[in-house]
Amino acid sequence: MLGIMLDHKSKVSLKRQIYNHIKDGIMTGRIKAGEALPSTRDLSKYLAISRQTVCEAYDMLLSEGFTESRQGAPTRAIEGLNLGYEATHQMTQSPKQKKAVIKADFSTGQPDLRCFPGFAWQQSCVRGMSNMSLDQLGYTDSQGLEALRDEISAWLYRSRGMIANPRDIFVTTGTTLSLHILSSILYREEKDIVVEDPCHMGMLRALRQKRYSICPVPVDAHGLQVEQLNGTRACMVYVTPSHQFPLGGILPAVRRAELIRLAQKNGFYILEDDYDSEFRYCGEPVAPLYSMDNQQVIYIGTFSKILFPALRVGYIILPESLHKRWQYFRTHTDVQNSPFEQAALAEFLKTRKLDKHILKMKRLYGERRSVLLKSLEELFGQSWRSWGDAAGLHLAVQFPGREFDKKLIQKCKDAGVNFRPVEYHSILKGGHCDKILLGYGHMEPDEIRNAVGLLSEMINPPYSV
Amino acid sequence: MLGIMLDHKSKVSLKRQIYNHIKDGIMTGRIKAGEALPSTRDLSKYLAISRQTVCEAYDMLLSEGFTESRQGAPTRAIEGLNLGYEATHQMTQSPKQKKAVIKADFSTGQPDLRCFPGFAWQQSCVRGMSNMSLDQLGYTDSQGLEALRDEISAWLYRSRGMIANPRDIFVTTGTTLSLHILSSILYREEKDIVVEDPCHMGMLRALRQKRYSICPVPVDAHGLQVEQLNGTRACMVYVTPSHQFPLGGILPAVRRAELIRLAQKNGFYILEDDYDSEFRYCGEPVAPLYSMDNQQVIYIGTFSKILFPALRVGYIILPESLHKRWQYFRTHTDVQNSPFEQAALAEFLKTRKLDKHILKMKRLYGERRSVLLKSLEELFGQSWRSWGDAAGLHLAVQFPGREFDKKLIQKCKDAGVNFRPVEYHSILKGGHCDKILLGYGHMEPDEIRNAVGLLSEMINPPYSV
Numbered sequence: 001m002l003g004i005m006l007d008h009k010s011k012v013s014l015k016r017q018i019y020n021h022i023k024d025g026i027m028t029g030r031i032k033a034g035e036a037l038p039s040t041r042d043l044s045k046y047l048a049i050s051r052q053t054v055c056e057a058y059d060m061l062l063s064e065g066f067t068e069s070r071q072g073a074p075t076r077a078i079e080g081l082n083l084g085y086e087a088t089h090q091m092t093q094s095p096k097q098k099k100a101v102i103k104a105d106f107s108t109g110q111p112d113l114r115c116f117p118g119f120a121w122q123q124s125c126v127r128g129m130s131n132m133s134l135d136q137l138g139y140t141d142s143q144g145l146e147a148l149r150d151e152i153s154a155w156l157y158r159s160r161g162m163i164a165n166p167r168d169i170f171v172t173t174g175t176t177l178s179l180h181i182l183s184s185i186l187y188r189e190e191k192d193i194v195v196e197d198p199c200h201m202g203m204l205r206a207l208r209q210k211r212y213s214i215c216p217v218p219v220d221a222h223g224l225q226v227e228q229l230n231g232t233r234a235c236m237v238y239v240t241p242s243h244q245f246p247l248g249g250i251l252p253a254v255r256r257a258e259l260i261r262l263a264q265k266n267g268f269y270i271l272e273d274d275y276d277s278e279f280r281y282c283g284e285p286v287a288p289l290y291s292m293d294n295q296q297v298i299y300i301g302t303f304s305k306i307l308f309p310a311l312r313v314g315y316i317i318l319p320e321s322l323h324k325r326w327q328y329f330r331t332h333t334d335v336q337n338s339p340f341e342q343a344a345l346a347e348f349l350k351t352r353k354l355d356k357h358i359l360k361m362k363r364l365y366g367e368r369r370s371v372l373l374k375s376l377e378e379l380f381g382q383s384w385r386s387w388g389d390a391a392g393l394h395l396a397v398q399f400p401g402r403e404f405d406k407k408l409i410q411k412c413k414d415a416g417v418n419f420r421p422v423e424y425h426s427i428l429k430g431g432h433c434d435k436i437l438l439g440y441g442h443m444e445p446d447e448i449r450n451a452v453g454l455l456s457e458m459i460n461p462p463y464s465v
Numbered sequence: 466m467l468g469i470m471l472d473h474k475s476k477v478s479l480k481r482q483i484y485n486h487i488k489d490g491i492m493t494g495r496i497k498a499g500e501a502l503p504s505t506r507d508l509s510k511y512l513a514i515s516r517q518t519v520c521e522a523y524d525m526l527l528s529e530g531f532t533e534s535r536q537g538a539p540t541r542a543i544e545g546l547n548l549g550y551e552a553t554h555q556m557t558q559s560p561k562q563k564k565a566v567i568k569a570d571f572s573t574g575q576p577d578l579r580c581f582p583g584f585a586w587q588q589s590c591v592r593g594m595s596n597m598s599l600d601q602l603g604y605t606d607s608q609g610l611e612a613l614r615d616e617i618s619a620w621l622y623r624s625r626g627m628i629a630n631p632r633d634i635f636v637t638t639g640t641t642l643s644l645h646i647l648s649s650i651l652y653r654e655e656k657d658i659v660v661e662d663p664c665h666m667g668m669l670r671a672l673r674q675k676r677y678s679i680c681p682v683p684v685d686a687h688g689l690q691v692e693q694l695n696g697t698r699a700c701m702v703y704v705t706p707s708h709q710f711p712l713g714g715i716l717p718a719v720r721r722a723e724l725i726r727l728a729q730k731n732g733f734y735i736l737e738d739d740y741d742s743e744f745r746y747c748g749e750p751v752a753p754l755y756s757m758d759n760q761q762v763i764y765i766g767t768f769s770k771i772l773f774p775a776l777r778v779g780y781i782i783l784p785e786s787l788h789k790r791w792q793y794f795r796t797h798t799d800v801q802n803s804p805f806e807q808a809a810l811a812e813f814l815k816t817r818k819l820d821k822h823i824l825k826m827k828r829l830y831g832e833r834r835s836v837l838l839k840s841l842e843e844l845f846g847q848s849w850r851s852w853g854d855a856a857g858l859h860l861a862v863q864f865p866g867r868e869f870d871k872k873l874i875q876k877c878k879d880a881g882v883n884f885r886p887v888e889y890h891s892i893l894k895g896g897h898c899d900k901i902l903l904g905y906g907h908m909e910p911d912e913i914r915n916a917v918g919l920l921s922e923m924i925n926p927p928y929s930v
């Protein structure tokens with residue numbers, strides 16, 4: 001009857017099977033418009049199941065408008081439903097992607113996840129969760145948990161003498177979201193978003209997603225060439241003053257003051273991305289631009305380089321004039337952060353576990369940096385020089401006279417040696433062809449030595465001095 | 466010397482205090498450009514601290530470019546730094562906001578958080594976390610954990626007979642983000658985003674954030690009036706077919722087929738927002754549009770109404786043609802979801818805890834709905850009628866002949882009786898002045914009875930029939 005075959009072992013309930021079968025029949029035309037369905041009594045007898053089950057299936061069809069029923073008349077399929085094709089849904093397995101065998105991985109921005117204090121973090125998660133009130137399971141507020149904002153403020157003060165009011169701190173899910181929203185809030189027609197050139201391509205794409213006008217300004221070994229800002233029509237300037245990405249310079253105080261003076265005069269905002277200044281191996285972390293001016297400077301921080309990238313918690317410090325606009329956009333972009341991660345991080349900060357972890361990792365990364373420099377010296381002699389300040393998780397290396405073109409990069413990649421040329425991050429191409437980036441944070445000393453060995457095999461022979 | 470006063474009890478290190486003091490001095494002009502700083506020997510004697518500490522502070526100033534130092538000459542403040550004002554950062558307490566005393570809270574979309582299975586969720590969190598691999602702490606992939614996508618697919622099948630390939634499922638942080646990104650991906654110049662009128666204002670704002678052109682199409686008791694789509698220039702149509710928000714209709718099968726036919730013919734996408742169809746009190750959940758066409762229909766799901774709003778995990782099911790575009794935009798909007806919540810939810814689904822919770826809540830909400838209907842009957846007699854289907858966490862109620870204008874709403878609010886008029890969600894105003902929304906999911910039966918009592922005190926006397 002109607003061709004229905006029930007599968008009594010299926011996880012799908014019998015009434016759902018009946019419903020599905022009749023619905024498909026109507027939509028594919030196997031059951032014609034106006035055709036009467038068998039009575040519930042007949043169908044239940046035929047299928048040898050309870051009449052109740054069939055009635056429930058018929059009710060579903062009726063309430064969703066696939067059938068109609070008039071007092072005393074049989075239930076009929078409704079008109080206008082035949083879409084003329086079989087609904088073809090297939091459950092296929094997603095093909096596993098083939099991964100090239102990587103022998104030397106110099107990718108940047110990778111903390112060493114093997115050192116992640118998993119147990120301490122788990123403790124913080126459980127404690128954070130049990131301290132949460134019921135209210136915090138509802139929609140709370142796009143600004144973030146007060147406890148976390150207080151802890152971030154205290155941490156900024158003790159780690160870098162920076163004074164930030166918890167009221168001005170807005171929790172985010174990371175720098176990408178911060179830039180995505182800021183570019184919407186701060187962009188003005190006929191104006192430019194000024195970025196450093198070279199700069200992080202992911203961040204550039206977050207800023208330019210809406211095809212806003214981008215104006216690149218070159219950097220040198222000391223970061224952004226601020227004097228070249230004259231004549232630009234900036235509405236915001238995106239900078240990494242503590243450790244320029246990717247070339248590594250610290251913006252000198254004179255340029256900082258000049259940048260702030262320009263921002264005050266021309267009314268643009270400075271987006272200060274402080275992505276890894278915790279890891280500075282000579283002396284203290286650099287004091288942020290924000291400490292010089294908290295009205296024109298918007299400070300953007302993240303925990304993904306300190307803890308782990310998948311932790312989607314960052315923050316942004318905003319002048320009061322932007323609070324409302326930020327909250328409106330944040331609410332209608334992704335509403336708010338999850339409270340669990342926020343509570344866990346607040347606990348992790350409060351119990352000083354973050355401080356301990358940074359201290360440990362700073363020593364470790366510093367050692368790895370030394371190993372990298374020494375290996376380069378051993379294998380490349382005098383043919384290279386490093387750029388930028390002793391900070392972060394990667395090194396920018398220049399090989400004067402050599403050219404890292406696409407062919408060479410691909411050749412290395414095919415041999416399992418992965419690294420990015422600085423040119424990848426350049427907007428105006430051609431200025432940094434002799435420089436590459438070597439991420440070392442995620443590698444053990446032995447891995448670094450091996451990786452540099454493989455690198456030298458790839459790029460030394462044809463170019464050897 | 467230089468007016469430095471050290472605070473030995475401060476949490477700020479001594480060298481940081483010295484650094485801060487000199488930096489502020491230079492920037493405010495108290496230390497003139499070119500002025501020599503005292504030698505490290507002299508300053509350390511004067512302050513009675515180790516010379517090493519002073520040297521470190523001087524190194525920080527030097528490396529950040531606040532001072533310069535030539536062989537044999539004293540360290541001097543650099544020129545061009547005086548910004549001419551004191552950096553005024555003040556730590557002030559954020560003022561606590563006054564909250565009006567709410568006596569009857571009929572707000573919509575509020576699950577009862579008191580019934581949240583906190584312990585089971587915590588278990589899932591811990592188990593999910595311990596099953597996570599180290600890789601998952603790094604940047605994984607914007608599509609979401611495979612384990613979670615598999616579980617969502619299985620759950621959709623067993624809960625509503627819906628077939629969705631895990632490969633087409635993309636984890637999100639909720640419906641707002643889904644709409645935010647989809648509006649960017651699918652919008653075409655000279656075209657409209659069609660929305661139901663009335664519709665959820667938060668969703669509307671997520672769609673129109675970029676001032677895209679919005680075309681409202683009216684709904685009746687059965688949802689979107691699909692025939693009125695003729696003549697619109699839609700590039701996408703946002704609908705809530707399983708339970709129209711806010712009026713509650715189920716879109717009948719004929720309108721569904723017509724909507725899909727139009728989408729196929731005109732090449733627009735249907736954004737199907739299935740926000741609470743789990744809670745349907747007569748019969749099974751409604752089969753989604755997606756089951757009728759998985760190429761033009763994009764299915765948007767959320768867990769915030771089932772579990773709790775602060776859980777920032779939702780999902781979207783996309784045709785293959787949109788996978789790449791979605792991933793590019795997602796990566797440059799907020800990168801990816803946190804892995805912890807994903808792992809926890811996967812575990813919660815796998816162990817069938819979600820199914821149990823839904824079953825329990827459905828019974829509970831169904832009872833509360835009955836209490837609400839009964840209370841309305843007792844206190845308002847025949848002067849009202851309910852709209853829409855027996856589903857969800859709120860009821861749309863019409864009081865023919867009455868007008869819920871701003872003045873009346875405010876009067877109720879001042880008396881602690883909170884509810885939204887349907888007009889709040891209307892785009893073209895004036896069509897639903899006699900209807901209000903009563904959210905009941907979050908209230909116990911007694912609370913509901915009290916709240917309806919207060920409501921009747923507010924709106925019965927001046928309008929009594």
